[in-house]
Amino acid sequence: MKFAHVLFVPALLVSGAAVAQTSDTSYKAVGTEPGWALTIEKGLIRYVGDYGRTRVTAQAPVPRPSFNGLRYVTPRVTIDITRSRCSDGMSNRDYPDSVTVTVGRRTVHGCGGEPIVSPPRATVIEGKWEIQSIEGRPVRGPRPATIAFAGDRINGNSGCNSFGGSFRFERGYLTAGPLMSTKMACMGPAMAQEQAIMRLLGERLSASTNREGKLVLSASGLRTLVLVRSGPAPR
Known part of the structure; x- marks a missing residue:
């Protein structure tokens, strides 16, 4: 700390x-x-x-x-x-x-208190991201968990199944869905991780960038997705 x-x-x-x-x-x-x-x-x-x-x-x-x-x-x-x-x-x-x-x-x-942040512009969230942590815990699994934003479309992989759909970004808040997902069964922690990701993406999330340039999507308390950019930012 x-x-x-x-x-x-x-x-x-x-x-x-x-x-x-x-x-x-x-x-x-x-x-x-x-x-x-x-x-x-x-x-x-x-x-x-x-x-x-x-x-x-x-x-x-x-x-x-x-x-x-x-x-x-x-x-x-x-x-x-x-x-x-x-x-x-x-x-x-x-x-x-x-x-x-x-x-x-x-x-x-x-x-x-309220986080000291400035809401990012819509263009800031666009591009490809890797999920670094979920609800305060590091991502673990055989495959990376990823999210990509392009236009009004969102797609990604939970580390188990792929998902995709639409999203809105207004006044610093992200609302995704409805989202469609593949139905492959995964064992143990990978399935629990997927459920946590999809549960958070089903809520209205505040979006902010931290000092390291990571994107933080927050529901409440420790219920966050922390994303690190995995490719160049769109121009």
Whole structure:
């Protein structure tokens, strides 16, 4: 996990990190190794850790001001939100906050707030890509998992079956489908990987490029496809 610390004037820190205080707003944070996701909304704290094996739901108390941020303390979970720019370590997207979550004797670190990104132009997604990670986990399999965008058409291979169809790209959001796929049976992890890819492509995905030029397609939390270009960008 990479952290780039930037300090702000203390008088501004509460308003910056206080987005999680009101019932009308939602605050989200994520982390990796192991994967976890946190949401504070509608008076509730929801934490999912260890790739889903740990789940905690608690009433959200009024946060306490802390140095350059806020702290939530409950009997089951403690959350520290610090106004310090943060990189999530997997997709390399930047966030405005560094977040620490303690559940029992376990403490994890991650990033929170809305990602600091600029939506790419439609031409940025065009071309051929290799899927590097799915939902925070590296792609594994006998064949590469790929996606290609051309005009309004999408096609690719999950590492098991080929798929294709149409897509729309509007205001930084990708909507694919309906998609058709071949029906070859694949064993074990290859089939689970295909199901994860097709499940994500069935949702409306935000699209952004990170500092390394990779394309990040995001549904929510750690549910992302990270793509690396496998050919020259179209001119």
